[in-house]
Amino acid sequence: MKHQPRIAVIGSANIDLVTYTDQFPRPGETIFGREFSLGFGGKGANQAVAARLCGAEVAMVARVGDDLFGPANIQNFAARGVNTSRVLPTPGVSSGVAPIFVDSLGQNRILVVKGANDRLSPADVDAAAAVLEGADFLVMQLEVPLETVYYALRFARQHGIRSILNPAPGQALDLAQVAHADYVIPNETEAEALAGMPVHNLEDARACAQKLLDGGVRRVIVTLGANGALCAAPDGMTHVPAFPVQPVDTTGAGDAFIGSLACFLAEGFAEMDAIARANLYAALSTLGAGTQKSFVTRQRLDAEWAVRGA
Ligand code: RIB
Secondary structure (H helix, E strand, O other), X not given: OOOOOEEEEEOOOEEEXXXXXXXXXXXXXXXXXXXXXXXXXXXXXXXXXXXXXXXXXXXXEEEEOOOOHHHXXXXXHHHOOOEEEEEEEOOOOOXXXXXXXXXXXOOEEEOOEOHHHHHOOHHHHHHXXXXXXXXXXXXXXXXXXXXXXXXXXXHHHHOOOEEEEOOOOOOOOOXXXXXXXXXXXXXXXXXXXXXOOOOOOHXXXXXXXXXXXXXXXXXXXXXXXXXXXXXXXXXXXXXXXXXXXXXXXOOOHHHHHXXXXXXXXXXXXXXXXXXXXXXXXXXXXXXXXXXXXXOOOHHHHHHHHHHHOO
């Protein structure tokens, strides 16, 4: 490793309740699902764990609920070596949970109940200043209040820390606030919500990224699943192809991409190299069931990269 990166994630921690099924019940109907799995999730937590598995020193800024999932989440971070000093138990509120349905093609449908994540405040960001200030990158998503995300983006800019915004789940945002981020990384659905135009293919992604750049966004990486990623900056756009795989479960692949990318960029890899490595890390995560459970170690990534990266 060139230099040990330091990443801080300000975001959500959920418990994922994953049901594997090919059919969905109609109103009033009961049907059987194939399998069930309980796991740690939340876009913020997933990105923190991915960055950690890739070798970064990681601090998490989050809120967990007043239920059995709260301490379990903190224990999970600690067991993975993530700094939990700013993961705050929050009285009188549930933890974030995500019922997730995965079909036989590995595609997911996710419903998030934000719970304690919705209590993460700008004051929590300020209170975490000591752990944030030494970071190479601050990483944020949208499962916590928008006010907090915008505040954290301004905090990063004021403190000269590079930032990544994953605008997920997709929603319309204030582009003037989003423009504080060094990287904005949506998938197709999230890009569509952000730019207000459909994104179904690479050409759409180019047009959408151009609209976001014209709106003041600094750099955009649109993740395109099996089509890889499009990196767009004022000086041009580059498509970075994906590594073909037969996915079992794509849940959390976007988080795997973002967490690993933050690590690789902070480590000093050139941008396109970092994106290609993050593409492989995300692809490998789809080969296992579950969210964090399917994320691989740096050792496994490097071994795969040695074979497939060239
Ligand atoms: O991106 C996948 C994640 O979205 C899941 O872990 C779920 O908790 C939701 O946050």
